[in-house]
Amino acid sequence: MNDLSCWETKFKYCCYSKRLLAKLLLLNKKSKQKINILEIKKAIYYAKKYHGDQKRQSGEPYYSHPLQVAYRIADYIFETNILVTSILHDIIEDTNLTKNMIDCIFGSVIADQVENLTRIKADRKISSKEMVSLLWLQKKYNILLIKQFDRIHNMQTITAKSPEKIIEITKETLEVFVILASYFKMRSVEQELIKLCTATNKQNFLQEYCFPTLLENPELPFLTFQNDVVH
Numbered sequence: 664m665n666d667l668s669c670w671e672t673k674f675k676y677c678c679y680s681k682r683l684l685a686k687l688l689l690l691n692k693k694s695k696q697k698i699n700i701l702e703i704k705k706a707i708y709y710a711k712k713y714h715g716d717q718k719r720q721s722g723e724p725y726y727s728h729p730l731q732v733a734y735r736i737a738d739y740i741f742e743t744n745i746l747v748t749s750i751l752h753d754i755i756e757d758t759n760l761t762k763n764m765i766d767c768i769f770g771s772v773i774a775d776q777v778e779n780l781t782r783i784k785a786d787r788k789i790s791s792k793e794m795v796s797l798l799w800l801q802k803k804y805n806i807l808l809i810k811q812f813d814r815i816h817n818m819q820t821i822t823a824k825s826p827e828k829i830i831e832i833t834k835e836t837l838e839v840f841v842i843l844a845s846y847f848k849m850r851s852v853e854q855e856l857i858k859l860c861t862a863t864n865k866q867n868f869l870q871e872y873c874f875p876t877l878l879e880n881p882e883l884p885f886l887t888f889q890n891d892v893v894h
Contacts, residue, residue: 667768670708671701679730680707686734690741698743702769703733706750709768713758720823728816729753735812740805748776749809755781779806780813792839799843807843811852814840818859833863 666673676684684703691697710726717725733749740746747769754760755777766774779798782788789797791814798807814836821829837860844853 666712670705674704674708675711677711677724679724679727680704680711683707683730683734687737687746690737694741696741698741698746702743702747703750706747706769709760710750710754713754713760715758717757719820721820722823723820725753725757728813731816732809732812735815736808739808742805744773744776745805745809747773748780748806749812751777752780752809752813756783776806779803780809790835792835795839795843804847808847811840811843811847811849815852815856815859818856818863821859821863829863833860836860 684700684707687698687700687703691700707726707730710729711724714724714726714729719725719728729750729752732752733746736749737746751760751765751769751773755762755765762774762778765777779801780794782791782794791810795807795810798804798810817832818836821832824832836856841853841856841860844850844856
């Protein structure tokens with residue numbers, strides 16, 4: 664953390680950060696609600712620094728994944744703290760950057776939100792299904808949306824995984840994340856997830872699966888999307 668006061672001079676653009684920042688700058692011009700671009704760049708810097716040379720199974724740099732999640736969520740929640748949390752969402756679980764360090768760099772709100780998205784709880788690693796249930800019960804819906812787009816990007820790159828893992832993740836996506844999109848009344852996201860799941864079905868393991876449909880229960884919570892540029 665000795666670069667806390669000089670990270671700007673060390674910041675380097677890459678194709679992933681350029682794409683994200685170009686979108687956010689455009690939205691900032693059009694949206695009534697502005698975000699702090701400097702904080703976003705700081706989050707990108709620390710994500711790249713701590714994820715370092717980590718690679719996804721697809722071969723891409725690992726930090727490209729959280730930047731993609733932030734890119735998608737900006738269309739729904741245009742808030743600095745949510746975008747920063749998106750960029751840092753795997754950093755406690757997968758690197759040696761701690762919650763206390765995040766607190767010092769970004770503040771307690773973001774540190775708490777990143778911890779909420781960390782699957783390591785107490786003495787074990789919980790499943791994504793357990794995390795969704797926990798965040799749902801805690802009514803942390805904005806954080807759940809980060810998890811939703813995290814799963815979409817994971818499904819987009821799922822072919823790099825083993826056939827057994829593809830089946831496991833696809834079924835979990837249908838049973839948890841498609842339902843979550845339905846609860847949030849996000850029809851386009853629901854359809855996107857179903858399409859991604861169907862594309863993995865080369866072994867016909869979904870042959871007897873009944874796809875969930877959009878639930879019309881008015882008592883179910885839903886997100887009020889703040890980006891009036893897109894919605």
